[in-house]
Amino acid sequence: MDIRKGQKVWICIYQGRTSKIEETIIEAVGRRYITVEACKKKRFFKNTLKEVNGAGEPSFIILDIEKYKKNKYYDNLIDKLKKFIWNNIKKEDLDKIAEILRNYI
Known part of the structure; x- marks a missing residue:
């Protein structure tokens, strides 16, 4: 999985029982975590692309929106x-x- 700073991605953000998909840019890629411009306070695990979140449904990064839509x-x-x-x-x-x-x- 090749992820780099400045790459265009989408995130599925859960808010309560609803979710929305938003286009964003990867702001930073660390050893364990990724941050994106759209959600500056959220971090995502580099290996799973899921939000570092102790409760609720975690938001996640989508690398290929067409593949995601087809799977949905x-x-x-x-x-x-x-x-x-x-x-x-x-x-x-x-x-x-x-x-x-x-x-x-």
């Missing part, structure tokens, strides 16, 4: 499939889904 899309899709009521689907469509999933089951 698939996480949301998996959550929707877990909650899906399969009784509502047509049997023909269910057969198509089963054909795709045969390789994974």
Whole structure:
């Protein structure tokens, strides 16, 4: 993981039960910690990119925003499939889904 001062990154900042993603610049890279311009009071572990935080959900640094968005899309899709009521689907469509999933089951 190549992280350097002045590099553009994004941080996911948790505030209560909500989060927001903000673009920022790495201000300093130390032996153990990273600091960013957007959150001068927060430090992030260099090896995990997570906030040094004793309580709550830690904020974290995102190096590749496109990869992060793609992963979030698939996480949301998996959550929707877990909650899906399969009784509502047509049997023909269910057969198509089963054909795709045969390789994974």
